Amino acid sequence: MPLIAFNTEHIADIANATQAHRSEWDAIWNGVRSKLGDVISEALDAATGLSLDERTVSYHQKSDLYTQQLLARAQATASIGQIAQDTGIAMVKTLSG
Template identity: 40%
Template sequence: MSAGDGTIQFDTDQIATLSSQTMSHQKQWDDIWSGVMKHLSHAAAEALSQSPGGSLSERTQAYHRKTQAYTANVQRQGQAVGRVGDTAVQTNSHMTKIIRGA
């Protein structure tokens, strides 16, 4: 997208919005997981504890570890995209000045 001053404008707002929306869904995922745990009967919990992957408690801990890692990854990606956008805007500005002879 081109700005009025002859530079190229990079639209990183949509990526930041997507990152924010993804992170805001974490509560919904946690609520779904809590609902699953509440609906499991004692027998189902026992069956889970006998299967690979461990008990319901261990699975819950694993879920929370993976959710935290995923959220941290999304945050890092959002920051990286922001830095790339900033660098691109700065580079474009410098190139435009050089081309204009400024």
């Protein structure tokens, strides 16, 4: 009977939802890209120092990194939760004799 419980599945759920909806985010980004005219694209390039293609690559890299970090946090939190539960049970057993 665990005395401490950690609800970790929601962290992984967010990461999985991010992956599942990636095609939707990509479609939105590609829609914006297709609607930008050359003049607007050039102005953004000058303002940001990155071309539209470079910003697209950056977007994908950041999205991938975000998802990887969420999944890593979910695993780490689950491990910490398990350690806490095991420690709590061991302490109760020791104290109760």
